[in-house]
Amino acid sequence: MSRPGNRRPECHKIDWHLPAISSSASAHSMNRDLFVLTYGALVAQLCKDYEKDEDVNNYLDKMGYGIGIRLVEDFLARSCVKKCHSYSEIADLIAQVAFKMYLGITPSVTRNESSRNEFSLILDKNPLVEFVEELPAGRSSLCYCNLLCGVIRGALEMIHLTADVTFLQDRLKGDKVTEIGITFLKKLEEKKCRRKK
């Protein structure tokens, strides 16, 4: 699944600006290769744990959802974005600000002409698959980066929007580009208080 890394000695650091919640956890950088390889190891372990590709994809989505519902707070705090008034503004924000902030890439946004709530993010470059040449044998339906779909879905849910986020095209499966489709569904009503059990 992965080729051995003959990497150049230079390190690509990502400065995470993690909070100084303890004296040893002040802002530190993470090596990008470490992040990408850790993700690969995670997917590899999930492939060992689950036989069906669908189960791996669902689990990645679930993990991504858990990350997304929390990561959105970090995004809002750091990006100081104003309130969006349309789905296309939100799609642009995800592509041009969020992806740029967390993955260092800027996917392009296309909109489905026939429907005002369907958008696609076209990824030219995907850092998560840097060390992946092709999917392993017998794993042709695996959505390697399905975590990203979960993250987007979770983040949108926290701002009271439900969406269907899936991979429409994937370079790892032989398509020309990697395309993430976002279909905005209904807006969630704000509840006054959670009922205490």
Added chain:
Amino acid sequence: MTVHNLYLFDRDGVCLHYSEWHRKKQAGIPKEEEYKLMYGMLFSIRSFVSKMSPVDMKDGFLAFQTSRYKLHYYETPTGVKVVMNTDLGVGPIRDVLHHIYSGSYHPYPASYACMWSWW
């Protein structure tokens, strides 16, 4: 310029944090009741303001003032609410409330994003 107190609410109405610096008069009810009252009022006033606005709404409810104090309000798109009561000499402080949110609250869910969400 005087800051009286500060409330921090999450999206479900739970009071995450309360700080008091210069409060000369208490509400006379238990703290839990006070938090519920504050949250309930904010929820109602936000909904009232958006319904009754004679022009297109931009930021929504920002602040109210009485003859003695001013209540400043800031809400993130995720529903986290920061409320600060100050004296009347304080102008708009949305950026300050945002700073409180980004400096004090947001680091915690962000750092837990990668730890707990995988289980």
